[in-house]
Amino acid sequence: MPNLREVVNLVPYVIHCYASLGSTNDLAREMADAPEFTCVAADEQTAGRGRRDRAWHSSPGEGLYLSILLRPPSSSNIPLISLLAAVAVAETLIARGVAGVDIKWPNDVLVNERKLCGILAEGASGGGAAGGLRIILGIGVNLNHPSFPSELRETATSLLIETGQRVATDEFRDQLLERIAHWYDVWRRDEIAKITGRWRELSSSSRGQRVVVTLDGERLIGVTDGLTATGALRLITDRGELKTILAGEVARLRKDS
Numbered sequence: 001m002p003n004l005r006e007v008v009n010l011v012p013y014v015i016h017c018y019a020s021l022g023s024t025n026d027l028a029r030e031m032a033d034a035p036e037f038t039c040v041a042a043d044e045q046t047a048g049r050g051r052r053d054r055a056w057h058s059s060p061g062e063g064l065y066l067s068i069l070l071r072p073p074s075s076s077n078i079p080l081i082s083l084l085a086a087v088a089v090a091e092t093l094i095a096r097g098v099a100g101v102d103i104k105w106p107n108d109v110l111v112n113e114r115k116l117c118g119i120l121a122e123g124a125s126g127g128g129a130a131g132g133l134r135i136i137l138g139i140g141v142n143l144n145h146p147s148f149p150s151e152l153r154e155t156a157t158s159l160l161i162e163t164g165q166r167v168a169t170d171e172f173r174d175q176l177l178e179r180i181a182h183w184y185d186v187w188r189r190d191e192i193a194k195i196t197g198r199w200r201e202l203s204s205s206s207r208g209q210r211v212v213v214t215l216d217g218e219r220l221i222g223v224t225d226g227l228t229a230t231g232a233l234r235l236i237t238d239r240g241e242l243k244t245i246l247a248g249e250v251a252r253l254r255k256d257s
Helices: 024-030 080-095 159-163 169-188 192-202
Strands: 004-010 013-021 038-045 063-070 101-104 108-111 114-124 134-142 207-215 218-227 233-237 242-245 249-252
Touching (some): 004 169, 013 024, 013 169, 063 169, 080 192, 101 192, 134 169, 169 192, 207 233, 207 242
Parallel strands (some): 013 038
Antiparallel strands (some): 063 134, 114 134, 218 233, 233 242
16 A cells, blocks of 8 residues: 555545555545545556546646545446536636636546546445445546647646646645535436536537547547437437447547548
8 A cells, every 4th residue: 555645634525645656546446445535646646547548647746636436326327427527627627717628528628629637437346245336536637737748749738838827736626526526416416407518518519519439440420419318429420310429539520521
């Protein structure tokens, strides 16, 4: 077990803070029998990852690297947890006066069309008599990165790059956790339309955007047509077919493509 730097109590969260971890999601999974809202945060990750096992650039002291243990009462509408997390991140940025905030389906948060936040929700299993469903919600936010490696320079950004101002990581974390608690409570009350409605308000890709969707080698080109009640993306293909996209990579196309 890595050395614990401090434990922060922020109702309803208990945040375990480390200087360095391989992955906050991995350690949170090892703590799957802990109370709901147990969090793991690190100043750096040496093996951070995003969706589809892609590496997440986790520079020491420059970003928020956070995982939250959730213990949902049922498996209904689980995909919406990652969408509500994206809404929470977007709202936190907007509350800080950041312009150009957008959500790309399902849960990438962009600023001025470059990725600032990635979200990875994974299932976890507990042991002993402490049964029930567990979700590890991992969130990486680029805060004080002055630059990125060459392979990310055209696609990634940070709050420092966008605003010219450094951000106190703990302050941003606490603001974000407040928004997540709010939207998770909405989810627990089964007020699903509020989540999808707010997501649509914050996402330019919700409706009428020309995109290409790639999944398992198949490419679908068409125009987005909003979300289903459970957060899947509706796509009207160039062949006139209505497709429901449950997973896949979505990229914008120019209107003349």
